Amino acid sequence: MSSKLDSDLTWSDDEIMTITAAKILKNTDTCFVGIGIPSTAAILAKSMHAPNLFLIYESGTVNTNPQKLPLSIGDGELANEALTVVGMPEIFNYWLQSGRIDVGFLGAAQIDRYANINTTYIGQTYQAPKVRLPGAGGATEIAGACKEVIIIINQTKRAFVNQVDFVTSMGFGDGVGSREKYGLRGGGPSKVITNLGILEPDPKTLELTMTHLHPGVSKEQVIENTGWELKFSQSMKITEQPKPVELTKIRELIKTSDR
Amino acid sequence: MVKFADLSSAINEFVKDGETIAMEGFTHLIPFAAGHEIIRQKIKDLTAIRLTPDLIYDQMIGAGCIKKLIFSWGGNPGVGSLHRFRDAYQNSWPQKLEIEEHTHAGLTNKYVAGASGLPFTVMRGYRGSDLFDQTSGVVEINSPFSDEVLTAVSAINPDVTVLHAQQADKAGNVMLWGITGVAREAVFAAKKVLVTVEEVVEEFTPKFNSIIIPNIQIDVISLAPRGAWPSYASGYYERDNSAYIAWDKIAKERDTFLTWLDDVIHKESNAKGPKS
Numbered sequence: 408m409s410s411k412l413d414s415d416l417t418w419s420d421d422e423i424m425t426i427t428a429a430k431i432l433k434n435t436d437t438c439f440v441g442i443g444i445p446s447t448a449a450i451l452a453k454s455m456h457a458p459n460l461f462l463i464y465e466s467g468t469v470n471t472n473p474q475k476l477p478l479s480i481g482d483g484e485l486a487n488e489a490l491t492v493v494g495m496p497e498i499f500n501y502w503l504q505s506g507r508i509d510v511g512f513l514g515a516a517q518i519d520r521y522a523n524i525n526t527t528y529i530g531q532t533y534q535a536p537k538v539r540l541p542g543a544g545g546a547t548e549i550a551g552a553c554k555e556v557i558i559i560i561n562q563t564k565r566a567f568v569n570q571v572d573f574v575t576s577m578g579f580g581d582g583v584g585s586r587e588k589y590g591l592r593g594g595g596p597s598k599v600i601t602n603l604g605i606l607e608p609d610p611k612t613l614e615l616t617m618t619h620l621h622p623g624v625s626k627e628q629v630i631e632n633t634g635w636e637l638k639f640s641q642s643m644k645i646t647e648q649p650k651p652v653e654l655t656k657i658r659e660l661i662k663t664s665d666r
Numbered sequence: 667m668v669k670f671a672d673l674s675s676a677i678n679e680f681v682k683d684g685e686t687i688a689m690e691g692f693t694h695l696i697p698f699a700a701g702h703e704i705i706r707q708k709i710k711d712l713t714a715i716r717l718t719p720d721l722i723y724d725q726m727i728g729a730g731c732i733k734k735l736i737f738s739w740g741g742n743p744g745v746g747s748l749h750r751f752r753d754a755y756q757n758s759w760p761q762k763l764e765i766e767e768h769t770h771a772g773l774t775n776k777y778v779a780g781a782s783g784l785p786f787t788v789m790r791g792y793r794g795s796d797l798f799d800q801t802s803g804v805v806e807i808n809s810p811f812s813d814e815v816l817t818a819v820s821a822i823n824p825d826v827t828v829l830h831a832q833q834a835d836k837a838g839n840v841m842l843w844g845i846t847g848v849a850r851e852a853v854f855a856a857k858k859v860l861v862t863v864e865e866v867v868e869e870f871t872p873k874f875n876s877i878i879i880p881n882i883q884i885d886v887i888s889l890a891p892r893g894a895w896p897s898y899a900s901g902y903y904e905r906d907n908s909a910y911i912a913w914d915k916i917a918k919e920r921d922t923f924l925t926w927l928d929d930v931i932h933k934e935s936n937a938k939g940p941k942s
Contacts (some may be wrong), residue, residue, distance in 0.1 A: 442744060465770060466692050466845045478907050479743035481693025483900055486844045492875040495692065495717075495848050496778050499771035504790050527767075533800050539752050541741030544718075547795045548771040577794030589794035590815055 418649050420602035422657055423621050424559055425451060426649045428512070428600050431557060436509045437461040439502075439549055442480050444559045445512030450476065451657055463502055465545040467493045476664035499545070503552050506592060511553030513546050515560050517571045520614050520635045521585075522578025522596035524550070524558060525571040533573065543575050550576035551589075555597040562601035568634040579613040603629050604646060614638065619646045668838035668881040673862060673888040677703045680860045680886055681712075684733075685825040688715040688777075688856065689722060692847025693743055694900060696722050697830040699893035700862050705729040705931050715824060717773050717848065721896070721913050724748040727763060728923050729931070734764040736822070738773045745910050749917040759920065767801050772819050776803070777848050779821035780855030786818045793817060827856035830894045831879075832901055834863045834887045835870055843876035844900030853883050862890035864902050873901070 418426075421444060428448035432438060434457040440449045441464075450473055453460050461470050466481035470490035477485050486492050502508060515524035526546060530537025550556055556578075560566055578596045579585055586595055595613075599606040605619035617629055618640040630637055671679070681687060681704055689697050701722040704712075708731075715736040716723055720743065726732050728750035740751055754763035768776070771791050779787035788807060792798045793815075803820035829849055831842040840861050842849060853859050861884055870878070892902075896909030916926045 466694075467847065468845065478905060479693045481743075481845045481847070483694070483844065483898055483904060486694070486875075486900060492845055494846055494850055494877075495770065495774045496851065499774050500789070504771065527797070533796075536756065539740075539747075539755055541739050541747075542737070542767055543769040543795065543797060544739035545770045547769040547797065548791050551790065551794065574794070574796045580794060585794070590790065591794055592790070 416648070416651065416654070418654055420561065422654060423646070423649055424600055424602055425657055426653045427605065427621075427646055428557060428559055429455065430647070431598065432457050432460055432510065434459050437463065437507060438510045438512065439463050439465070439508045439545075439553060440512050441465075441514060441545070442477060443514060445514065447476055447657070447660065448559070449512070451653075451660060454656055454660070455653070463498065463508065465495070465498055467495055467498050469493055469502075474663075476660060499548060503548055506552060506554070508553045509555065511549035511556045511593075513549060513556060513558050513576065515558060515566070516540055517566055517568050518558065518560055518578075518599065519568055519571045521580060521582060522558065522599060522608065522615055523571050523574045523580065524576050524578060525573045527573040527575045529572055546576040550578065550593070550595070551591040552593045555594045558596055558599045560599065560601060562603045562629065562632045564632055564634050567632065579608060582613055603632065607640075609638070616640050617643070619644045621646045622648045668884045668887060670838070670866075670887050670889075673699060673703050673890055674707075676860055676886045676888045677707055677709070680826055680858050681709055681828075682825075683709055684711040686713040686715065687826050687828065688822070688824040688852045689828040690716060690848050690852040691830055691894065691897065692717060692845055693720070694845040694847070694898055695830045695832075695842060695849070695894050696720055696897035697828050697862055697893060698722055698895060698897065699890040700828045700830070700860065701726055702931050704731055705927070715773075715822060717770055718743065719748060719751055721748075721910065724750040724913070724917055727751050727754045728760065728917065729927055730760045732763065733761070734766065736766045736768070736773070738768045738770045742910060742914060744907070745914050749914070750923060753920070766803075767797060768804070769795070769797065772804065774848055774851070776819050776822045777851035777855050779819065780823040781851045781853075784821055786820045788816050788818055791817050791819075822855060824852070824856045826858040826860060827852040828860045828862075829853065830862045830890070830899070832864050832899055833870065834861070834866050836866065836868060838881035838884060838887055839870070840879040840884060840887065841870050841873070841876050842879075843873040846877050850877055850879070853879055859884045860886050860888070862888045862893040864891055864893065864899050865889075
């Protein structure tokens with residue numbers, strides 16, 4: 408889908424998701440990043456309003472400042488541009504587990520109304536899945552330990568399901584009290600950014616609620632693409648439209664990263 | 667006492683059917699040359715550990731070397747799926763594949779426990795995830811010093827760890843730099859250690875963020891220039907991303923994979939493994 412608003416300004420789904428995510432990151436944040444849109448968003452934020460954003464990748468690169476988009480989580484670009492490169496016990500135990508990361512960025516194949524996410528398998532059973540996916544990687548403990556988690560995922564009926572086939576990483580479990588029950592010390596998901604808008608957990612029930620629609624997106628469109636009876640915030644907002652300068656930056660970044 | 671040997675002899679002597687093997691290297695310094703030699707020598711029934719199976723285990727799974735896979739993220743990084751892994755797990759081709767699945771933090775800590783000579787270590791992890799009930803060697807444990815419930819993960823101690831590094835010196839010490847992942851932990855956890863290197867140098871020149879593995883921790887070193895291709899070796903060559911993309915197509919179907927196995931692995935000029 409490509410949206411068009413105002414004069415000649417158009418953007419793709421990926422572009423508005425990336426720009427929206429980038430704007431949420433603060434200059435003072437310490438951020439644990441994965442490959443793909445999270446990484447692009449973080450690098451974009453650093454090139455705009457958050458030059459001091461402290462980026463950590465699970466491969467061990469600490470305070471890295473990549474000029475190109477990494478091809479993989481352990482790309483040489485991330486190591487070359489890092490303040491330091493450390494082993495994985497330091498990354499997972501000293502940085503993540505101890506609670507030093509402000510923002511964790513995750514993607515997923517499936518998400519449910521309590522922002523539990525699945526990256527393990529789709530359909531049938533764990534032992535005999537219809538489709539086997541890569542699995543947890545760093546996600547389970549990122550979801551557990553970061554002060555907040557931002558999830559980036561395309562909003563479709565296949566992805567936004569009433570119940571995930573497998574909880575790879577816990578969001579809010581089955582509601583209030585679940586994170587406490589499992590001793591998860593991080594704050595859990597704060598925002599889910601999709602191609603259609605933004606969802607946030609309801610402050611009382613923790614159920615994901617649509618709080619923003621991207622420009623040009625209708626409520627009906629969102630309902631059609633969600634596998635549960637979606638609630639809308641009473642103060643629905645329209646996401647800020649991508650600016651020409653932001654679109655130029657993101658396109659340049661992708662172009663210079665072509666390898 | 668460390669020794670230098672050609673790769674074929676080193677694999678023949680140090681990697682045996684039915685053993686537990688860890689071939690580490692987190693997207694960087696993946697020991698592909700050693701993996702290909704294991705395929706050539708038709709070593710089988712391995713329990714193979716790696717955080718990210720990557721193409722190297724996809725190839726070894728398709729070639730029938732691996733009976734059980736212990737891992738924490740099984741994709742083709744930046745590209746998509748590992749088709750040979752999926753075919754083995756979902757359809758038992760070329761044979762049944764047993765899996766034991768972890769998280770990166772969990773598997774990392776299992777190496778830490780193994781390296782430290784402990785039966786297990788303690789972490790905050792797995793809880794709230796359905797993986798907790800599907801894996802093994804992961805249990806809840808009450809903290810003896812607070813009111814918290816934590817997670818205990820059992821140690822892993824591979825029979826053999828295989829790494830690729832940039833350099834060895836003449837005395838058989840090994841230096842690697844750039845992203846080192848769990849290299850150090852996999853060495854200290856293992857009973858035997860085999861390292862392939864880009865180069866053997868007279869003397870090390872210190873590098874940014876290098877780690878050195880003393881020769882008393884290593885059994886055998888083999889010279890294998892470009893031995894991490896198509897992954898990369900910082901300071902020597904970059905990741906060949908086109909090969910990662912090409913693998914998606916090769917691995918997708920069994921017949922294209924078997925053609926690759928014949929053409930690239932078994933007919934390669936250095937295919938002279940004792941068993942082949």
